[in-house]
Amino acid sequence: MISRFTRRTFLKSTAVTAVSAGLPRFAAAQGNTIRIGFLAPLTGPVAAWGKPGLDGCMIWAERINAAGGIKLADGSYQVEFVSYDNEYDPAKARTGATKLIREDGASFIMMLGGDTWPGVQPVADRTGMLFSTLLPSDLSPDTTTLIAPAEVHPIYNVTGVEWLAENRPELQTAVICAQDDALGLPSIATYLAAFEAAGIEMQDDPLLFDPATTDFAPVVTRLISKSPDIVCLDTCYSDYVHPICEQLFQQGYKGQIISCTADFYDQIIAKTSREFMEGFVFQFPDFDDPALNADHINFVDPNGFYAEYNKRHPGQWGAVSWEYASIMDLWKAAAEKAGSADPDAVAAAMKEGGKGEHAFGTADWWGTELFGIDNALVGDWPVVAIEDGKATIKEFRSIPAWYAKHGDLLIKHMTAYDQMWNQRG
Known part of the structure; x- marks a missing residue:
């Protein structure tokens, strides 16, 4: 078997703590641009659950920016994605999280999660950065700044x-x-x-x-x-x-x-x-x-998104092509509601009332029995x-x-x- 880090051994690593020391708690919007970190496998055997999602985010950003960007209390901002290929490796994910926060000024970071999350959690704990995962099985009572707002793997x-x-x-x-x-x-x-x-x-x-x-x-x-x-x-x-x-x-x-x-x-x-x-x-x-044109669907123009995606990336549509973009819909709505890109403000706005507009309908912030924390948005699938x-x-x-x-x-x-x-x- 290939060797893998466990959460317990990785979180006890003093090296991880040292690397994350001194990081800013979060980065404010840079000029007239908000940067979003994309920390996922872009190459290797797990790339199919990373790279297509980044491609989808680029289409999402073009749509949002063309419509005036993200409107916060102090003005409108264009959105820019900054990616880091973690190759589904926890150590590389840790390095990527550090870079996206310290050097790139990300206000929010999206991940696939899984085996890479233990490498990132100390950085999240130290900085208070808001992260998302496609794997609610990453959640625990200690993961207070980690949310699963799109995919509810594996319970769906x-x-x-x-x-x-x-x-x-x-x-x-x-x-x-x-x-x-x-x-x-x-x-x-x-x-x-x-x-x-x-x-x-x-x-x-x-x-x-x-x-x-x-x-x-x-x-x-x-x-x-x-x-x-x-x-x-x-x-x-x-x-x-x-x-x-x-x-x-x-x-x-x-x-x-x-x-x-x-x-x-x-x-x-x-x-x-x-x-x-x-x-x-x-x-x-x-x-x-056609079922995605129903009134309860919260993904904007799914048919048009799919057509544009396949025009740019023929034959590459997959499970995650829409998911990271769907997370960004929730993030944008929460940031505009809060009037700020501050991670705490966005998280509070996103979870206000205990419900959220999931891509497939209104869903509940749920998970305490299974994950120890209500940070997964769960509804229909x-x-x-x-x-x-x-x-x-x-x-x-x-x-x-x-x-x-x-x-x-x-x-x-x-x-x-x-x-x-x-x-x-």
Whole structure:
């Protein structure tokens, strides 16, 4: 296994504390520009959950700046994104956070999170900078300046399993695989809870593979050895989902596939077939979907955003292409409400009243039972299936409604995998 830092060992590092010492608490707007930090993997195996999001933010910034910018108490400001490639490495993430605050004057920093957050947390604690993550599993009572306002990974995965169980009741058995890391483990716990709630039998323990794996033939052979009705790909990176699907196709699997993501699914179809990928269930829509034009959707002009994105970056639309931009919608609204880019003021305005305008509808700031702090914006989430080669939203389902019925199962499985906030340290 590749070595990884744990939260506990990283937070005890005196070197981290020394690096973050002396940083300004936050940077005010610079001249007539507000700088936003983008601290995520832009290269490497996790880049699919970083780089497309930065591309989306550039489109968002152009739209906002063309409309007059961000309007604060002392005037209007243009917005500029400053990026740092952390390569999904905690030490590089720490260095990047320091640079974005000290040298670039960022007023807010967005992250993917996961294994990189332990490297950044001491910097956040020292400076009071407001950070966002796409992984609420990063949250704990100690992460007071970390918010999860867009993606609620991994708990939205329950909606896909719930929908599948209701619409394909003949599917009674499942297997699951994932890379052994901070993205894979909490997602496994979530899928296990969802399958148990749906009465779907797990044929074997989850198959955890080394993140350095490149040959997925033996993984898939073992995975389908008992002919499961459902193969679950958990929150595997796109660099894993693609070869796993190819192997499932080549080894003759005919059952149902469910996954957190299906980034660049057109490439998977090209390497398998439309028939093989028909009915593939996942959680992230294309933004040309007509369902996103409903009144409850809070993302501005999703169809136009999707068209512009694909014009500039053909074939690169993925799970995070819209998410960081959606976070910026919330940040902008909060900053304008507060009249300030100050992190404390923005955070207070964003969480005022306990609700927020999530991309898929009004949602609640939630999480104390699971994360120890109400810093995740949780509401409805779409269930998506591939139909005739195209991602299609089948339904929006309520995460809080599922949790109200089955929260004890989620806590049970999170505890079994040491993913509760008080276990993570």
